[in-house]
Amino acid sequence: MTCCKPVAASKRSHLMLSLLGALIGSSLLSAPAAAANFPITTEQRDTAGRVAQAGVPLSELSPNAPDSHTVKAGDTLWHISSLFLKSPWRWPELWGMNMEQIRNPHLIYPGQVLLLVKVDGRARLQLAQNLGGATASSNVRLSPQIRSSAVDQSPITSLPLHLIAPFLNEAVVFDSDALNQAPRIVAAQEGRVLLSRGDVAYVRGDLSQAREYRLFRQPKALLDPSTREILGYEAGYLGTAEHTRAADEQKLPDGKTREVPATITITSIRQEVGVGDRLAPIPPREFTSYAPHSPDKPISGQLVSIYGEALTAGQNQIVALNRGARDGVERGHVLALWRAGRTVIDTTDAKRPELKLPDERHGLLFVFRVFERVSYALILSVQEPVKPGDAFSQP
Template structure:
């Protein structure tokens, strides 16, 4: 079994108590040093009571060896650019079962967020159970191949902490991918009424003229043609997804009132385009840039969930790995950020040519991928395709993993 060097003045548990918890690399918190000399407020980590209970239960007995991945390594050094999802997948058959990975050694790995490049995870397999150890090997024992571990104080900035999933794939969608509850939200929004010099299209760096109540805001996103998204099963309109055009800064407020001569006075505001996904046109609508709300949450499985893919984000007809889809379940159905869902491929209907009557047979549905929910709305949610074997299309089914 693994053994830690007895160092009362600097046990790993004591060291961990001096560290201030650091959030994930994608968090919006300020960078800080993980040392006793730094005083900072401890963030509220997204860990549920159920997950804590699972971790506590596992930490007391370890994980059955049957739950380990077939090629689980004896040790692993955390590398820059890795994700908690990927590391979980190295040791466990199911990456979303992160409480088991965390709970293998609850005293040493008190929080799954407190993992950094350069740290070494060791897998202790004894008595038919498995537990993780965290430390640095310093010597080999004289009997049984025991290894002594030495704890290390880890200092580093917030940006060094490993992320949960590939956050760089998600962050742009928090401004671009938006569901509106009804079609009137954009109809009544400020709008582009003209471009400079009467151009048909406007690009980055150019200005356009806008009318409408900008409510004192300065930063806006531009959208076009909201389309209704319907539940594949019930045909209920779940919301309206607008086509993202770009973004701009309001450099001059518009004026609407009455002039000195008593005649109506209408002077449009000026919006300078700072970013384009496609060129801006007259009638495009403005929506304020929301507060930065990106929060990467540790993957976990919902208790029960089933539904269907509503649409593929963008113009594609099908989607593959690292693409975004809309699903027909939202907060009203219990969907939360971080939920992992299993994708299923519908079994084809065939004729059994070995049957004298050539009767139709439906092949079984096959599971072939995973989704990660990163932005839930009331009636639907955006999800990232983490892995998939075949192209995903609207109507495809999902369940809890």
Template sequence: MPQRPPHLAHPAARSTGSWRGLALGLLATCAAAGVVAQANLPITPAQRATAQQVASAGVPLSALADNAPASHTVQRGDTLWAIASIFLKTPWRWPELWGMNLQEIRNPHLIYPGQVLVLVKDGDRARLVLGGQADGQAPTNTVKLSPRVRSELLENGAIASIPLQLIGPFLNEAVVLSQDELAAAPRIVATQEGRVMVSRGELAYVRGDLGGARNFTLFRQSKPLRDPLTNELLGHEAGYIGTADFVRADGKAPVSGLPVPATFVMTSTRQEAGVGDRLAPVPPRDYSAYVPHPPAKPVDGRVVSVYGEALTAGQNQIVAINRGLRDGIERGHVLALWRAGVAATDRTGAKPQPIQLPDERSGLLFVFRVFDRVSYGLIVSALDPIRAGDRISEP
């Protein structure tokens, strides 16, 4: 049976039931889209059976959105998150649409513009199945993918999980360094023809340990990220300048024996680079594991800062939080945002009494980049402006 390309991955299994019902039979309907893929690991008959069993379970009707339609034709520009919001009350749980065994089966199929998703209700359960192409839509082309790190946007116009255009540029820009990493980062020591600043296409000369990398981001003023509760230094957020590529290695001058710096060419600039600017390797841009899922354990953290110069953030903006790899945060974690309850006074008794109003849920955060002690997330919904110090928790 042909299978679809590996796009989405989930690091932890979930129990059956409403969490992952509303299924689009992962293996039962693979042939419908006509997409062939090679998985990183073979899928056993037992795993197929598990996936099909989950896919057939569906979700309770109570999990459906009040105005869930009978069908939906996938449009160009749709995201899986947006499609799930059409059918489910809780759109971040869109993996339910696939009915996956999320721990063992890591190659759920993609969906494409023009395909029709049909909501099937059976008793007190509901599930989603893949129908045919909408009128006027060409059938999906068959494509064969080899296992590799995905460094480009989804191929053949497949529907992404979240709006990748919102986070794509950020995957190259955001760099968080420790104090030691900052001190050891390679730095520009001279410029082409002694220019004060260098622009795209011009040369810069760099000293420091390149670690074998060839593509780098450049940054200037690093912003300290401090824990809002303890004031502990969590890392340094690099101020993005642009990108540069390695041209020639460093060494020693044959006559004088003096050190010769490595040569770099500026490949893009948001602002001109100069002597003293630092370099960090460009991280891989891997879109293959952006599957929303809740943390496996409770989370209690805070928003550290709003990325950029703004004091508050809203939907589709990016914030840093004071939890990272060491705290069990993963790419794809969905976290609730909470506005702190304000101080008030109860004046209904014999004498006024200070009270604290409860925290109010203010939004939802989708984590897409994780460092050791800091993570970045996209605000996918916000009822109120999000500020540094706002609380985060499991959703």
């Protein structure tokens, strides 16, 4: 299977030029070593340079944008961005001030005070420290300063990671039906039909690749809603298991041998496990900064399925999209959800013509996992339940 590159490495990651980059300034000189994982590219600095002098038109601010905001534990970049901007993914437009001091625009810490400065019809965000009575309306240049305080030193995340963390290793699409050739459970301890945490099972197949494995149900094909093309094979996640004893052979009196399957122990469970379920090695945990951003070119498609067994989905649920890395989808993309317009009869016209009402935008998606032809997205907001076949586009 193929995933897109991490957001931090993407050449198109204008996303990382967050509005919050303008706020950090020299305070990041004392940031932890994790900052090195998010280098600033030449393209990002160029983008920042273009807006450094101009700021953002006041018309692009949220109608209720506050004059200041104190970062709190539990805040996310998405939440803070939405406080100040109509479109939270347009972060570069508030980034660029004090560029000579900025080292990393990706780490924001609880306790920092963000100040919205409005001058000559434009707006900028700055880090407010020891203002000495200055206010948002004062024409005073505010310089970030290093400070020491007993605040939580963990940087805030881009968005609530607890909503997608369980799916980073669970939502898996295989480019082919290779899982059919993967190791499989052939028998259970004491003849049990269904297994739970702590139970022992027996496996045929090559388990030499790892010690820890994910357990999957037989994969199902994901079909494009329009073309019916097979986009990949989604495997239902069941849990994890540990390889505890290698396979062996039993020698029989007649000189022949009989296979002794390997042994696994179920270590965690999301659904009950049974004979016929498949194993795949657990990949390294992904620690990517998920910063929302708009696609840099037009993109559109449809929802393929709702993750799990639901027929419709609402806010904070996971959906599969019929676009992937080959279509330019990136981890962090924000996409608009559309509700198809109804077909109605014009009863005011004697001829009673049939009319197609326009499609209406009614929600937002956030892409967090990308495969070659399929992506998984979190529903950030939605007015009505969504279903497979519903359309999406760039916001």
